[in-house]
Amino acid sequence: MKKIRKIMVASFLILVVAASCTGSFDEINTDPDAYTSVPYTNILANVIRRSADQFSDLDIAQWAGYVSEVQYLNDYAGYIPTNNTYGNRWSHCYWGHVQLQDILNRTADAEEASKNMRNVSILLQNYLMFYNVNAFGxxxxxxxxxxxxEDGSILQTPYDKQSDIYPQLLANLKVVADSWSTGLGQDDLGAGDFLFNGDVSLWQKFCNSLRLRIAMRISAVYPASQSIVEEIFNNPGKYPYITESDDNAYFWWQGSGDYYERWYNNFLSRDDDGMADIFIDHLKMMNDPRLSVYAKPARTDGAYRGYENGAANDPVDRHAISRIGAKFREDPAGFTPFYRACENYFIMAEAALNGWNVPMTAAEAYEKAVRLSMEDNEITEAAADAYLSDAGKWDGTYARLYFEEWVALFKQNVEAWSLYRRTGYPTYIHTAKAADGTSPKYPGARSSFNGIHNDVPFRFPYPDNQYQYNKEYVEAAAANIKDHVWGEQLWWDTRTGVH
Structure with a gap:
């Protein structure tokens, strides 16, 4: 199945180019073989592929506490905000939304006949907007x-509050979920479905999983989250969600030319990133069998060793620092994860710990989540058993839950960064001095930007073009933001003591 998807990626991206580009407008009008409008499945293919490209987020792996720069320390290591890539992600979200709206506009008179394609388009529009509001506020x-x-209103648009946007995203996704709950459509998504190879039932599960993710993200400030989570978990027949690793939402790269997996692209030409000390030390402390999958032993002595994230200088010997594991960085036809089944069971465990009405106890859901993560990383059942009976054993605490979720989210870096911003875990990222004034083991996130920030960025910086073309509105939105990415925290980030 994976090989089929990879072949499809290459062939359909060629078709996207053929369908959407031409050197002469006259040729469009006169060439009977030329496309006059892009097929829906080609648009879908391009949006999915470009999303996988934009959201691979190796840089945000540092903000999530997974990796650290070991040479050519740059803006990410010192947490100096730049517009280098963030503006591209902002523009992609709006570009993708417009591309998908073209599908919706063209199928407006055939809603039932295009039910699946329309639902997938709405789902992805809200996925993109969730990514954007989650990163920028x-x-x-x-x-x-x-x-x-003509009137300039596209470029000069007011900024909306997160407290209004998140509930609307949930409402939009519920419309899709309810539509599919009465039966899947009959239309074929075509070969451009690079996530689920045309299996609409998996898109249905992805839709409800995304609802769970959003609801739990804002649960501290949005009481209605509880009813949304309970509705989905207690009605899997009506609202199925991703429950098994085989149903994970992975984009598999084609593995050649311009379509190498993005961390592999980095591997081919750069060696800037080693593993973060907080991540390696945690995995070693827990005797976690995923250590050898997530990381490679240091070249100098075969030990697993990380480096301080945000350090001012390169390590004395960069070859003494572990690199990212081959599964995640050295496979040209590797994957970009959009959603893993284990995430839903971490959400269920947290819901149970909150006292919400869900089908499993916190202990049961936690164990299921950990086992799925082990399966994702090809860890044997025996090794998973040993881990869950020892250091990974459930102890009834949010700390145990959040640390384990952090480990499982590796390579979903924006999600892990969001977990930290929402919960404060892993606590290693922001570590204060002990009560007796002694220094902590880890210095915590230190920014070289003005030397006054003690945490990783709270958000992405607004793009430069917003200050050029939407100046009045972006400056109003950024009034309480300090140094581009700090100051006012996101709506759902309720932590204290970070700045």
């Missing part, structure tokens, strides 16, 4: 796709 949303180029 307040943003143009309700009026962002209205107006016309």
């Amino acid at each position: 307040d943003m143009p949303y309700f009026q962002a796709f209205k107006g016309s180029p």
